[in-house]
Ligand SMILES: [Zn+2]
C-alpha cells in the first residue's frame with residue numbers, strides 16, 4: 445500500500461545519485477505488462493488537458509487528471525493499465541485542464557488525492573464527499589512508496605500552484621508547467637534532473653495576433669502569473685540544461701497560439717546554440733499519449 449511519510453529526502457538523494465551511474469534508460473515503447481523498475485508516460489498535454497502516468501514497483505501514480513474520467517481510463521488502457529490500479533493522484537493546481545477527471549477518479553474510484561491545503565479548499569465544491577485527501581505543504585518533500593517527491597511554488601494564477609520533482613530510482617522528473625516565468629526557486633529545485641516536462645504554452649506573436657481571445661485573456665496569459673511562451677522557455681534553457689538532463693518534453697501547448705513544430709524549432713535552436721546535443725526533445729501531444737519510457 446502507498447504510504448505518505450515526511451522526509452528530508454537527503455539520504456535518498458545520495459543513494460539515488462549513486463544509482464544514477466549504474467542504471468540508464470534503455471528503451472521506449474509500450475508496456476509489456478511485466479515492468480520492473482520504473483515507467484513514465486505523458487498521457488496527454490496541452491491547454492485542453494494534462495495528465496501523466498508514473499509507475500514504480502510499488503506505486504502507480506497519475507500527475508494531474510485533466511481529461512475526463514473516460515478519456516483517462518481509455519488512455520491508461522492503451523498502455524495496458526487499468527484505472528482501478530492507480531494508487532494516487534498528484535495535483536499541481538485546480539484549473540480545469542488539470543482536474544477534469546477528478547470527479548470520476550476520486551469520487552467513484554476513491555483514488556487518494558495529494559495536493560496542498562489551498563488547492564483542496566478550491567476543490568471543495570468539486571469533490572464534496574471525498575474522503576481521500578492527502579495534504580502536503582508547498583515546499584515539502586514527501587515519499588509515496590519508493591518515490592520521493594519535492595514540491596515547490598510556481599508563479600501562476602491559481603490558489604497555490606506547485607511544480608514537482610519526482611525521484612524515481614536513478615531518474616528524477618521535473619514538472620514545470622503553468623508558470624508565468626521561471627523563478628530562481630524553480631531553477632534551484634530542478635537542478636540536475638534527468639527528465640523535464642517544460643511548458644512551452646504559446647508563441648507570443650501568434651497570441652498577440654489571435655482574433656478569438658479578448659485582450660484581458662491575452663494579458664492574463666502573458667502576465668507573470670500566466671503561462672510560459674516558447675521564447676521564455678528557450679531563454680531559461682541556459683539555466684535548466686545540465687549534463688544530467690537526458691530528455692525534455694515540451695508541454696501544455698496552446699491549441700490556437702502555438703504548434704508543435706514551432707515550439708520544437710524554438711527550443712532545439714537554443715539547445716544547438718548551447719551545444720546540448722545529448723538532450724532528446726519531444727513535444728507532448730494533446731490527443732494521444734507520448735511513447736512510454738522505461739528504466
Ligand atoms: Zn493553470
Ligand SMILES: [Zn+2]
Nearest residue numbers: 539541542622
Ligand atoms: Zn494548465
